[in-house]
Amino acid sequence: MRPLHSILTLSIICASIIPSLAQVNFSTTNFVGAFAARSGVLESLRPVSSPAFDFSPSDVFSFRDGPGQYHTGDLTFRYRTNGGDGWKDADTAALRANLTNSQADGLLLSGLNVALPDVVAALTVRRTWSHQDGDLTLSFTIQNTGSGTIELGSLGMPIEFNNIFTNRTATETTAKCVLVDPYIGLGAGYVQVTRLTGTGPNLVVTPLNSDSKLEAWRFLSEPEDVPLGYRIQTYEGNYAWQIYSKAYAEQEWNETVPWNPPTSKILAAGETLTVGLRFSVAETVQQIESTVASVGLPVAVGIPGYVLPRDLVGRLFINATQKITAITVEPEGALNVSLSGEYPSSWTGYDVTANDRTFGRARVDISYADGRTQAIHYWIAHPSTAAISELGSFLTNEQWYTNTSDPFGRAPSVITYDREANDYVLQDNRTWIAGLSDEGGAGSFLAAGMKQSVSPNAGEVSKLETFVHEVVWGRLQISSGNETYAVRKSLFFYQPDLVPGYVYDPYFNWTSVPGETWNRSAAYLVDRTYDYVHVSALYWGLYRAGRTHPGMLTRQEPDWYLLQAYHTVIFAYSNASDGTPNTDYNNVGLMGETVWGDLLADLSAENYTAEAAAMQSIMHARQQVWASQPDPYGSEMAWDSTGEEGVYFWSHHFHDNSTAQKTVDAIRGYMPTVAHWGWNGNARRYWDFLYAGSIQLARIERQIHHYGSGLNALPLLSNYRAASDPGSLQAIYNLRVGYGGNQGPLSNIDVGGFGSMAFHSYPDTLRWDAYSGDYGPNFLGHVLGAATYLVEHPDFGWISFGGNVRESNGSVVTVQPKDAVRKRIFVAPVSLYVTIDSGEIADFTYNVKSKEVQVSVASDANSTGGYRHGDAHSQQVVLNWEQTAQQNKTKMQLDARGLRQGLGGYIVEVPSAGVTTISFTACS
Ligand SMILES: *[C@@H]1O[C@H](CO)[C@@H](O)[C@H](O)[C@H]1NC(C)=O
Ligand SMILES: *[C@@H]1O[C@H](CO)[C@@H](O)[C@H](O)[C@H]1NC(C)=O
Ligand SMILES: *[C@@H]1O[C@H](CO)[C@@H](O)[C@H](O)[C@H]1NC(C)=O
Ligand SMILES: *[C@@H]1O[C@H](CO)[C@@H](O)[C@H](O)[C@H]1NC(C)=O
Ligand SMILES: *[C@@H]1O[C@H](CO)[C@@H](O)[C@H](O)[C@H]1NC(C)=O
Ligand SMILES: *[C@@H]1O[C@H](CO)[C@@H](O)[C@H](O)[C@H]1NC(C)=O
Ligand SMILES: *[C@@H]1O[C@H](CO)[C@@H](O)[C@H](O)[C@H]1NC(C)=O
Numbered sequence: 001m002r003p004l005h006s007i008l009t010l011s012i013i014c015a016s017i018i019p020s021l022a023q024v025n026f027s028t029t030n031f032v033g034a035f036a037a038r039s040g041v042l043e044s045l046r047p048v049s050s051p052a053f054d055f056s057p058s059d060v061f062s063f064r065d066g067p068g069q070y071h072t073g074d075l076t077f078r079y080r081t082n083g084g085d086g087w088k089d090a091d092t093a094a095l096r097a098n099l100t101n102s103q104a105d106g107l108l109l110s111g112l113n114v115a116l117p118d119v120v121a122a123l124t125v126r127r128t129w130s131h132q133d134g135d136l137t138l139s140f141t142i143q144n145t146g147s148g149t150i151e152l153g154s155l156g157m158p159i160e161f162n163n164i165f166t167n168r169t170a171t172e173t174t175a176k177c178v179l180v181d182p183y184i185g186l187g188a189g190y191v192q193v194t195r196l197t198g199t200g201p202n203l204v205v206t207p208l209n210s211d212s213k214l215e216a217w218r219f220l221s222e223p224e225d226v227p228l229g230y231r232i233q234t235y236e237g238n239y240a241w242q243i244y245s246k247a248y249a250e251q252e253w254n255e256t257v258p259w260n261p262p263t264s265k266i267l268a269a270g271e272t273l274t275v276g277l278r279f280s281v282a283e284t285v286q287q288i289e290s291t292v293a294s295v296g297l298p299v300a301v302g303i304p305g306y307v308l309p310r311d312l313v314g315r316l317f318i319n320a321t322q323k324i325t326a327i328t329v330e331p332e333g334a335l336n337v338s339l340s341g342e343y344p345s346s347w348t349g350y351d352v353t354a355n356d357r358t359f360g361r362a363r364v365d366i367s368y369a370d371g372r373t374q375a376i377h378y379w380i381a382h383p384s385t386a387a388i389s390e391l392g393s394f395l396t397n398e399q400w401y402t403n404t405s406d407p408f409g410r411a412p413s414v415i416t417y418d419r420e421a422n423d424y425v426l427q428d429n430r431t432w433i434a435g436l437s438d439e440g441g442a443g444s445f446l447a448a449g450m451k452q453s454v455s456p457n458a459g460e461v462s463k464l465e466t467f468v469h470e471v472v473w474g475r476l477q478i479s480s481g482n483e484t485y486a487v488r489k490s491l492f493f494y495q496p497d498l499v500p501g502y503v504y505d506p507y508f509n510w511t512s513v514p515g516e517t518w519n520r521s522a523a524y525l526v527d528r529t530y531d532y533v534h535v536s537a538l539y540w541g542l543y544r545a546g547r548t549h550p551g552m553l554t555r556q557e558p559d560w561y562l563l564q565a566y567h568t569v570i571f572a573y574s575n576a577s578d579g580t581p582n583t584d585y586n587n588v589g590l591m592g593e594t595v596w597g598d599l600l601a602d603l604s605a606e607n608y609t610a611e612a613a614a615m616q617s618i619m620h621a622r623q624q625v626w627a628s629q630p631d632p633y634g635s636e637m638a639w640d641s642t643g644e645e646g647v648y649f650w651s652h653h654f655h656d657n658s659t660a661q662k663t664v665d666a667i668r669g670y671m672p673t674v675a676h677w678g679w680n681g682n683a684r685r686y687w688d689f690l691y692a693g694s695i696q697l698a699r700i701e702r703q704i705h706h707y708g709s710g711l712n713a714l715p716l717l718s719n720y721r722a723a724s725d726p727g728s729l730q731a732i733y734n735l736r737v738g739y740g741g742n743q744g745p746l747s748n749i750d751v752g753g754f755g756s757m758a759f760h761s762y763p764d765t766l767r768w769d770a771y772s773g774d775y776g777p778n779f780l781g782h783v784l785g786a787a788t789y790l791v792e793h794p795d796f797g798w799i800s801f802g803g804n805v806r807e808s809n810g811s812v813v814t815v816q817p818k819d820a821v822r823k824r825i826f827v828a829p830v831s832l833y834v835t836i837d838s839g840e841i842a843d844f845t846y847n848v849k850s851k852e853v854q855v856s857v858a859s860d861a862n863s864t865g866g867y868r869h870g871d872a873h874s875q876q877v878v879l880n881w882e883q884t885a886q887q888n889k890t891k892m893q894l895d896a897r898g899l900r901q902g903l904g905g906y907i908v909e910v911p912s913a914g915v916t917t918i919s920f921t922a923c924s
Helices: 004-017 058-064 170-176 246-250 285-294 384-396 438-454 458-472 530-548 558-572 594-605 609-627 643-653 657-670 708-721 729-747 775-785
Strands: 024-027 031-035 042-047 076-081 088-091 108-111 123-132 135-144 150-159 178-183 190-195 202-207 216-219 239-244 265-267 272-282 299-303 307-309 314-319 324-330 335-343 347-354 360-368 373-381 788-793 797-801 803-807 812-817 824-827 832-836 840-847 853-858 874-883 892-894 900-902 905-911 915-922
Touching: 031 135, 042 058, 135 150, 135 265, 150 246, 150 272, 178 239, 190 285, 190 657, 202 285, 239 246, 265 272, 272 285, 285 299, 285 729, 299 373, 299 797, 307 347, 307 729, 314 335, 314 373, 324 335, 335 360, 347 373, 373 729, 384 438, 384 458, 438 458, 438 530, 438 775, 458 530, 530 558, 530 594, 558 594, 558 609, 594 609, 594 643, 594 775, 609 643, 609 657, 643 657, 643 708, 657 708, 657 729, 708 729, 708 775, 729 775, 729 788, 729 797, 788 803, 788 812, 788 840, 797 803, 824 840, 832 840, 832 853, 832 915, 853 905, 874 892, 905 915
Parallel strands: 307 373, 788 824
Antiparallel strands: 024 031, 031 042, 076 088, 076 150, 108 123, 123 135, 135 272, 150 239, 150 265, 178 190, 190 202, 202 272, 216 239, 299 314, 314 347, 324 360, 335 347, 360 373, 788 797, 803 812, 812 840, 824 832, 832 874, 840 853, 853 915, 874 905, 892 915, 900 905
């Protein structure tokens, strides 16, 4: 928070200089609003359907009226004359000059040259606010009145809406604020402005004409030492819609490959260019795409999204009024795009598959007859199962730290890794990153533990058991006395007198922010509830490895790990002898706590009835608190996207449908679906590079596929499965966003198996962070959410999220799961969710007529690193199933012949070669 006196000083100054001139009010069929008095920028934009709500931060406009503070309606550009000189900058916000505005045919006309005194006289720049079919439009006309050519190397239209959370309570923030997400899709690009409630109305910003493509999305620097702050946790900042970006690509962005090819525009003598934006209302997030289509833009829908494992056939559907004239791929040949057919409601379908040798970013450019190009951005990953086995290997080999003379007692462990240095991160002044705790330091062992829960490997399990017995139990976690099971905040600390002879790296300033670098007593505090999730998940992962693969654990029985996980949770929710709670933040949703649902189910399955009841009652009490709060998504931050996962999980668990639904709405407010792997299912996060990323790029910056993606996907997917009509577009929207979020964490795993904490989205960076940091919670979400869905889409027919569909004889649909775990399937028409705890679902079929579902379960003998199941001839797999929507008209039953009940489900004997087929039939 900023000191109050600076706020007061500024408001007094403003009050004395603001002239009595009134702002210019306007109205169109769909909006009412106001342009600022002197600058004519957009000050207020309220939808007629909900006139009390303002998309613009009009209530703090007086704090943002200074030079260098951008608004919608400003213009920035770079130009050079006659091909010579360097690029010159022009920016209407730089001086914040007083314009002469007039109200003629349009809503407001302004000559902008007054604000651009240094710009060459030959350039005339005018702005028009107008309206079209009830929408608001903004256009800029740039004319070269001289006799030479002028090249525009950059042309950026700043976009400002109310994403300012500063000085607002959580409830006010939710009620008043919006989030801004781009689809950097060239001529089909758009920006969506969604409300934090997730319930709309929302704003859609589209190009006014085919010259106004969204080529790049540039973060705008602004003065930061201002009352509202800028580029801080409560104010991410603003971006510009870049029509041209060549001048940036040549200079500031010359170390990156931009999302789209950078272009410029040469204005010949006398030539005029008009570009602009159109602002439309989409009442719900589900209507954003049809709103985009309604202004004449093509819409692309990728299934399951735009992160494409190489063994998955991606489906791409295009809804366009213009004919497609060409499809090209960059890098050439990275993807094969082949026509699959025409579909109802003007959709054209393509199959998209990755070339065997490609990895990473790829772009599909679709050209249309009107000259527009649409860019669709893909990430090509290794086949999911290969990617997670590579990750498991990387974590337990490259990240396996063995120096047992470490003075902090961190070895052996899976420790934070720096991919640029290709080395462990053993020191950092953000102590926890090197201290095996907090998300930033625990992330790697959390990922390794979660991996064993679904794909245990004997060698990896053995190392993690060693880590538990030598480092976790007794060091990271207190193993005796009245604080047994307490989890410390960090094993690493800064206190030179306690580690004589140890050299703290002088690269870091160890004392720059008092209290931020922990000494031992601060590091050894046990009060951060979040840390209890990591340790309990590690134990649970090992429990599952041992339960599903008897004999794989060598240090303790599976139940020991299960009970360790349980007691770890219980400590976090108990009180100290003086009556104070053992931990803080225990009544907010915790990153990754969905795993506690699995822990609870397994306590019941193993007949730990009293333990299950105790845990149930703790979680119920928390849920009751959330049920009573208007905005139950608190965290360590002023606004966050971390609490919702836990709030949803327990609200759903305890059948509090209204809190669950409100939470899913909130998630839809900060998680978009657009045709770009980086933003599709990417939950809004922008500050954790500071706390878990490489020190080189520790800054506020929008993150791509930080852990919000994997974690927030869990509620959306669960909510999708519970839908009464899972074949409707309304419901499928959740599946699209949720699956995008679930696939996000796959893109973080590099070609060698290293998992990065997030991707840097600033156009001068565009690369994965070098630190593993807090990738663990993202991977947790990936593992717990991985499943293959079969849906009959109203327009596209049979599609799968996560699998490859084969329609055999017209009535039987066969799907091969290609998701990371191949243990969970959902058959939408009958709301059937089937899960197995080990082995693999080789394929499943759905008979469209009889509604019978057959699931082929195979052994996982090939992926367990030398482990042999019992007699080596068969594997015992626990199968569970449910119909996730009571409303589904078809009641299904399991053909349980030959199965016995156990561990809360059915035990299926699976041969080491071949499959066991399980059938579900419709009750007649
Ligand atoms: C704009 O006009 C106001 C009121 O006349 C004046 O106080 C202010 O200095 C002017 N701003 C600039 C940049 O000229
Ligand atoms: C912050 O809130 C206080 C109290 O409501 C108010 O006086 C102050 O002007 C606000 N500051 C900003 C920058 O909005
Ligand atoms: C990149 O641009 C910077 C200026 O922004 C310049 O100093 C540098 O030489 C450029 N590098 C290359 C490889 O062009
Ligand atoms: C598809 O295009 C048609 C025609 O432009 C439009 O009416 C419809 O809303 C579009 N649907 C979507 C989801 O884009
Ligand atoms: C850590 O060290 C860096 C490099 O000296 C410094 O910029 C930063 O402020 C320090 N951070 C903390 C939390 O002390
Ligand atoms: C570390 O940061 C503090 C506080 O900003 C500063 O006083 C000190 O000089 C810095 N130390 C070094 C070595 O830069
Ligand atoms: C453990 O005992 C110490 C010393 O009496 C006390 O300060 C602390 O609060 C106790 N912790 C718990 C969890 O009861």
